[in-house]
Amino acid sequence: MNKNSEEKLCIAKFGRCVGLDGYLKLNIFSDFPEQFKKDAIFFLNDGEKITIQTYKKDRNIVKCLEAPTLGEAKKLVNKELYTSKESSKKLIKLKKNQYFWFDIIGLVVQEEGEILGTVKDVARYPLGDYLEVASQKELVKKDLAKVFLIPYNDTYIIDVDLEKKLIRVQKAKEILENS
Numbered sequence: 245m246n247k248n249s250e251e252k253l254c255i256a257k258f259g260r261c262v263g264l265d266g267y268l269k270l271n272i273f274s275d276f277p278e279q280f281k282k283d284a285i286f287f288l289n290d291g292e293k294i295t296i297q298t299y300k301k302d303r304n305i306v307k308c309l310e311a312p313t314l315g316e317a318k319k320l321v322n323k324e325l326y327t328s329k330e331s332s333k334k335l336i337k338l339k340k341n342q343y344f345w346f347d348i349i350g351l352v353v354q355e356e357g358e359i360l361g362t363v364k365d366v367a368r369y370p371l372g373d374y375l376e377v378a379s380q381k382e383l384v385k386k387d388l389a390k391v392f393l394i395p396y397n398d399t400y401i402i403d404v405d406l407e408k409k410l411i412r413v414q415k416a417k418e419i420l421e422n423s
Contacts, residue, residue, distance in 0.1 A: 252287070253332060253346065256280070256325040258306075266317040267298075267305045276336045279327070280306060284335075286325040294325060347406055353377050353394070355413050360420060363411065364391065372397060375411070379420060389423035 259269030270280065280299040287293060295309040311317040327335075329346055338344070345366040353360045353375065360383065365376040374393040384390050394400050394416045402412040 251329045252326040254324045258320045262305050267307050270306045351411050392420045392423040
């Protein structure tokens with residue numbers, strides 16, 4: 245992955261150093277911590293390669309080959325780790341009805357044949373994930389919200405069709421009308 249790649253995904257950020265042996269706290273932004281295994285390669289924003297030497301899942305700490313000492317690890321504090329969409333798709337095996345956020349963003353949201361809008365982003369809140377939907381222009385002209393949130397759960401999401409770039413929903417128009 246080169247520095248100018250637009251396909252990079254921020255999946256974690258190094259936190260403070262832990263102990264004296266070059267370990268760093270890892271703040272993970274991904275739903276797939278299993279990707280931080282020994283010899284996994286990631287990149288910093290500037291394109292510098294980072295290789296995981298050790299990942300202690302129970303404490304969420306890592307040690308990197310490129311920063312074996314405490315002094316070198318300190319230089320990584322607050323730096324973000326990136327991977328590519330392609331690497332994610334190769335390394336992570338999704339279960340049925342599981343999707344990468346980057347595949348959902350941009351999909352059209354439809355309820356009973358009516359297009360409500362397009363997924364602008366996916367937001368993580370303590371009670372679950374939400375689709376941030378940019379409302380269809382015609383609906384905004386009717387004084388409905390420009391953006392609204394749909395909980396990503398079975399109550400609202402009927403199905404996701406990546407080929408048709410469509411998410412069929414139910415009860416979401418009520419959320420839009422009350423936003």
